[in-house]
Structures are given as structure tokens and as C-alpha cells.
Amino acid sequence: MNLAKLNRDLARRFGGRVRASLEDGCVVMRGELSDWAEVVEACQRAAEKNSRRHVVNDITYTGPADLPMRVPSETDASLEGDAPDVLVIGGGISGASIARELTKWKLDVLLVEKEADLALGASGRNDGEVHPGVDLGKGSLKHKYVRAGNRMYDRVCADLGVEFRRVGQYACFTDPLLRPVIGAFAFLRKYKDGIEDTKIVSGKEMRRLEPNLTKDCRFAIYNPSAGCVCPYSLTIAYAENAVMNGARVSLNTAVLDMAVENGRIVRVKTNRGTLHPRLVINAAGVFAEEIAKMAGDRFYSIHPRRGTNSILDVKAGAYMHTIASVKDIHIHGKNHSKGGGILHTVHDNLLIGPDAVETCEKENYATAPGSIDTVFGKQTQTMPKLSRGDIITYFTGVRAATFEEDYIIEPGRRTKNLIHCAGIQSPGLTTAPAVALDVAETAVEMLGGAQKNPDFNPVRKPIPAVKKLSDAARDALIKENPDYGEIVCRCEEISKGEILDALRSPICVPTLDGIKKRVRPGMGRCQGGFCSPLVTKIIAEYRNVPLSDVRKSDARAVVLFGKTK
Numbered sequence: 207m208n209l210a211k212l213n214r215d216l217a218r219r220f221g222g223r224v225r226a227s228l229e230d231g232c233v234v235m236r237g238e239l240s241d242w243a244e245v246v247e248a249c250q251r252a253a254e255k256n257s258r259r260h261v262v263n264d265i266t267y268t269g270p271a272d273l274p275m276r277v278p279s280e281t282d283a284s285l286e287g288d289a290p291d292v293l294v295i296g297g298g299i300s301g302a303s304i305a306r307e308l309t310k311w312k313l314d315v316l317l318v319e320k321e322a323d324l325a326l327g328a329s330g331r332n333d334g335e336v337h338p339g340v341d342l343g344k345g346s347l348k349h350k351y352v353r354a355g356n357r358m359y360d361r362v363c364a365d366l367g368v369e370f371r372r373v374g375q376y377a378c379f380t381d382p383l384l385r386p387v388i389g390a391f392a393f394l395r396k397y398k399d400g401i402e403d404t405k406i407v408s409g410k411e412m413r414r415l416e417p418n419l420t421k422d423c424r425f426a427i428y429n430p431s432a433g434c435v436c437p438y439s440l441t442i443a444y445a446e447n448a449v450m451n452g453a454r455v456s457l458n459t460a461v462l463d464m465a466v467e468n469g470r471i472v473r474v475k476t477n478r479g480t481l482h483p484r485l486v487i488n489a490a491g492v493f494a495e496e497i498a499k500m501a502g503d504r505f506y507s508i509h510p511r512r513g514t515n516s517i518l519d520v521k522a523g524a525y526m527h528t529i530a531s532v533k534d535i536h537i538h539g540k541n542h543s544k545g546g547g548i549l550h551t552v553h554d555n556l557l558i559g560p561d562a563v564e565t566c567e568k569e570n571y572a573t574a575p576g577s578i579d580t581v582f583g584k585q586t587q588t589m590p591k592l593s594r595g596d597i598i599t600y601f602t603g604v605r606a607a608t609f610e611e612d613y614i615i616e617p618g619r620r621t622k623n624l625i626h627c628a629g630i631q632s633p634g635l636t637t638a639p640a641v642a643l644d645v646a647e648t649a650v651e652m653l654g655g656a657q658k659n660p661d662f663n664p665v666r667k668p669i670p671a672v673k674k675l676s677d678a679a680r681d682a683l684i685k686e687n688p689d690y691g692e693i694v695c696r697c698e699e700i701s702k703g704e705i706l707d708a709l710r711s712p713i714c715v716p717t718l719d720g721i722k723k724r725v726r727p728g729m730g731r732c733q734g735g736f737c738s739p740l741v742t743k744i745i746a747e748y749r750n751v752p753l754s755d756v757r758k759s760d761a762r763a764v765v766l767f768g769k770t771k
């Protein structure tokens with residue numbers, strides 16, 4: 207690494223407004239910039255020129271500031287003095303899968319999540335693609351875990367009762383001249399990266415199976431091992447299985463500060479009291495850097511990157527049954543994103559997106575119309591039949607990227623009882639099962655060993671999806687319990703029985719959104735217009751509280767203010 211060369215480069219580009227220095231093995235960026243795109247560019251330049259060192263962003267950004275981290279409104283002492291063996295910070299797919307793996311040992315595991323439910327960060331706002339792992343830099347942690355994670359999906363989803371479909375993925379190319387280069391690339395991936403089933407297919411061959419994909423496609427890389435899963439269902443399932451096996455999950459619980467003595471975290475302050483964990487696992491997504499800072503172990507920086515998806519009605523789901531995108535070089539460009547695509551979801555909708563936009567805002571999930579334009583503009587090239595009229599909703603997620611564009615999965619460098627699971631951007635959903643195995647093993651080692659949990663049960667029984675049952679099975683279920691015959695959400699055909707099951711589940715979140723995430727009332731074409739009042743009533747009756755006590759998402763999100771008639 208040549209620091210002088212990097213500083214010359216930065217001086218040429220930014221006119222002396224930023225400088226790099228080498229501190230504690232990291233490249234620390236300092237200076238002052240008013241444009242966030244410039245902050246990102248400066249740090250990315252530093253990362254590109256110092257591929258083996260982490261980049262820490264200490265540039266003063268004078269543009270519009272991000273809001274402070276959202277914290278729960280609740281405060282109590284319910285966790286005061288609690289001393290778990292392992293404290294997992296973050297209830298996304300990383301934290302939930304790690305917590306579940308840890309329950310294979312006799313350990314007291316506590317997972318804290320600042321939001322009112324699990325999977326409210328990136329883990330509930332992504333495409334749900336289980337990537338085949340074709341486009342990841344060799345030697346990166348993403349590359350290390352992606353194949354292992356992909357292979358684990360069949361077993362994990364079967365155990366956790368979560369639907370997973372290996373639908374396959376087409377990366378389409380319209381320029382026939384690219385075929386020899388792409389063919390060589392696919393060959394290399396097949397034999398060097400172990401993506402055994404990858405192959406080149408002609409445009410015609412692809413359209414025989416997917417007739418609505420673009421006629422301009424001359425050839426495609428086909429990856430049969432790509433799959434799709436519902437990302438928030440999987441996160442919830444992991445966490446529920448962890449609870450079934452003895453872990454504790456505390457929602458609405460934010461880590462606010464830490465005290466470190468002699469290189470060890472001795473106190474963790476939350477809005478529910480002060481904890482004294484033996485080991486802390488930092489799986490806090492876009493806030494992993496803040497947690498690292500609290501723990502006196504900040505050696506990387508996170509720069510949030512927004513991505514927006516549109517969800518199309520199940521009617522459009524019939525247009526194609528796999529995952530596809532046009533990958534021509536002039537469309538894809540160099541933007542640290544896999545370029546998005548079209549995905550047939552496990553719920554039979556089509557998902558279109560995402561784009562990739564750098565932002566300083568970690569929790570701004572607002573959707574910009576421009577993002578939908580970009581994504582539609584790009585993906586109508588993949589499937590001209592796409593229509594905006596089929597959009598039933600859209601959502602935005604924020605990726606937690608490091609400037610090196612790789613994960614950080616390692617014990618603390620200065621703080622001894624800490625493990626970072628940070629920078630988990632895409633394909634973090636795919637890699638989670640494999641990452642969780644490694645993190646849990648490292649945790650046990652760092653704790654000096656632990657006894658295996660002989661009672662560990664990997665199996666979680668799912669709530670029956672009445673809509674998907676055969677007539678005979680549905681009949682039998684309704685005879686046993688007539689609540690399964692009372693349809694509450696007509697779009698998604700969700701029964702009262704399923705909603706009551708969700709209310710009785712191991713991590714009960716008795717809000718409209720909590721129920722929606724678990725059994726889907728409100729996920730269909732009308733987006734809850736018809737069923738929300740009925741679901742509100744079922745929740746109120748189950749909890750034996752007035753209707754006005756039921757919330758949409760968290761304590762602040764009131765649904766009904768009072769009686770009108």
C-alpha cells in the first residue's frame with residue numbers, strides 16, 4: 207500500500223479536502239465534504255487502493271444530516287442485571303440464525319432487537335433470492351460462504367417449515383459477440399468455484415421455458431441452484447426455533463451504550479436495563495459500526511446503500527417462474543450491485559428490482575418514484591410484458607456495505623469478548639446459514655467451550671397455509687377447528703385460524719404488521735383495505751383489550767383513536 211500515492215490521488219480529485227492516514231492497521235479518512243457521493247467516492251478510492259485494509263470514514267459530512275437511530279419508546283428495568291452467556295445484537299437474518307445455532311449448546315442466549323418485530327431492517331426488505339454465487343470476488347468472505355449457504359437452504363428450510371423453491375436463474379445477454387467471453391467465465395466458475403450446474407443456454411432454449419422473457423436475449427447463463435425464499439418468514443422461523451430451544455428474544459430493546467474495561471465489554475446499556483454478557487455478537491446491520499464504536503473496536507465503516515423493489519400482483523406471477531435479468535455490460539455497469547432482476551416469489555407474485563443508491567440515511571425507507579422508474583426501465587428489457595398497472599406495493603431496503611464491499615466476520619481486534627458479523631450486504635440472506643455455523647463455533651471457542659444441548663430440536667412446525675392445502679386436507683382441518691374455515695383476508699385467503707395461530711406463536715407480535723408478516727393478511731391486491739378491521743378485532747379479542755389498544759407496527763403506530771359511532 208502506498209499512502210503517499212493515495213493522498214496524491216485524493217488531492218487531485220478532491221483538491222486537498224480529504225486525506226488518508228494509516229492508523230492501527232486501518233486507512234482512516236479525514237477532511238470535510240458537503241456531498242455524500244463524494245464521501246463515498248473518497249472512501250471507495252481508499253479501499254480500492256488498499257485492498258487488504260479496512261477503511262474508516264472520519265470525513266466530516268456537512269450536507270443534510272441523517273436522523274439519529276430510531277429507538278423504542280418503551281423504557282423499563284425488565285433486563286436489569288441480566289447476564290447472558292451470549293448477547294446477540296440485531297434481530298435480522300444474521301442475528302436470528304446465529305442465535306439458533308448457539309442453542310445447539312447449553313448456553314444462555316439473549317437476542318435483542320430495537321424494533322417491535324424481527325426482520326424490520328434489510329432482512330425484511332430484500333429480494334429473497336438464494337444466490338448461486340456466480341458474481342462474487344474470489345477470496346472474499348461473500349464468496350467463501352455463498353455456495354455453502356446456498357447448499358444448506360433445502361435442509362434449513364425443511365427443518366424450519368419455511369417454503370423454499372429452487373427456481374433457477376437466467377442471466378441474459380443480448381450481444382452474441384459476448385458469448386465466447388461469458389462462456390469462458392461460466393466454465394471457470396463451474397470448475398474453479400464449484401458451481402457445478404451452471405451452463406450456457408441459447409435464447410431460444412430459455413424462451414421455450416420462459417416465453418415472456420425478451421426476444422433480444424441471444425444466450426444466457428443458467429444457474430439451476432438459484433432459489434427463492436420469503437426472507438422475513440425465514441428470519442422469524444430461525445428466531446422462533448431459537449426460542450423453542452431455550453434462547454430469549456427481547457424486542458423493542460436497543461443497545462445504547464457499552465462500558466469496556468481491560469479490553470472486555472463489562473456493561474451493555476439498553477432501554478430495558480444494563481446487561482453483563484460474557485460475549486457480545488454484533489449483528490446490527492447498518493448500525494454495526496456504531497456498536498463497534500461503543501465496544502471500543504471500530505475498525506471499519508458502513509455506508510448505507512438503498513435498494514427499491516416493486517411487488518406485482520399474483521396475476522403477473524404467471525408471466526414467468528424463475529429469476530431473470532438482462533446483464534449486458536452497458537446496462538449493468540460498475541455499481542457494486544448485482545443489477546437486480548425479476549423474481550417469481552414463493553407467494554407467486556413477481557418482484558422487480560432492486561436499484562442501488564448511495565445514501566447517508568440508514569433508516570429512511572421511503573420509496574422514491576425515480577427508483578421505480580429506473581428499475582422498470584431496466585427490467586422491461588428483461589420482460590417487455592411488465593406493466594406498472596400490476597404493481598400492488600413497493601418497498602425500500604438499505605444494505606449495510608463496508609467500503610471494501612465484503613463482510614467482516616471476526617472476533618474483536620481490541621475488545622476480547624466481541625464478535626463482529628458486519629457489512630452483511632447482499633448475498634447476506636443466502637450466506638446466513640453458513641455464516642451462523644461459523645460464528646456460533648467461534649463464540650463457543652471464545653467462551654472456552656460449552657456442553658452440547660442434547661435437547662436441541664431443529665424442527666419448527668409451520669402454521670398451516672389453508673390456501674395451499676388440498677380440498678380433503680382443508681376439509682379435515684376445518685372439521686377439527688372451524689376457525690380455519692372463516693376467511694378473513696379474501697385476497698390471500700387467510701383464515702381466522704391462521705391469525706390465531708400467529709398470535710399463539712413462540713414470538714407473538716400482536717400488531718397488524720406482526721400478523722401480516724407471519725400469515726399474510728393484507729399482503730394481497732387490496733393491501734389490507736378489507737381485512738385490517740377484521741384482523742384488528744381478532745387481535746383485540748385475543749388479547750382482551752379495547753380495539754383502540756391494537757397497534758399497526760409499534761407502540762407509536764395507533765390504528766384507532768376512539769369511537770365514532
Ligand SMILES: Cc1cc2nc3c(=O)[nH]c(=O)nc-3n(C[C@H](O)[C@H](O)[C@H](O)COP(=O)(O)OP(=O)(O)OC[C@H]3O[C@@H](n4cnc5c(N)ncnc54)[C@H](O)[C@@H]3O)c2cc1C
Nearest residue numbers: 296298300327328329332335461491513603633634635636
Ligand atoms: C434491497 C435489497 C435486496 C437484497 N436482496 C438480497 C437477495 O436477494 N439475496 C440475498 O442473499 N441478500 C439480499 N440482500 C442482502 C440481505 O438482505 C442482507 O445481507 C441481510 O438481510 C442482512 O441481515 P442482517 O441481519 O445482517 O441485518 P439486518 O436485517 O439489517 O438486521 C440488523 C438488525 O439489527 C437491529 N439493530 C441495529 N442497531 C441495534 C441496536 N443498537 N440495538 C438493537 N438492535 C439493533 C436492526 O433494527 C435490525 O433489525 C438484499 C438487501 C437489500 C437492501
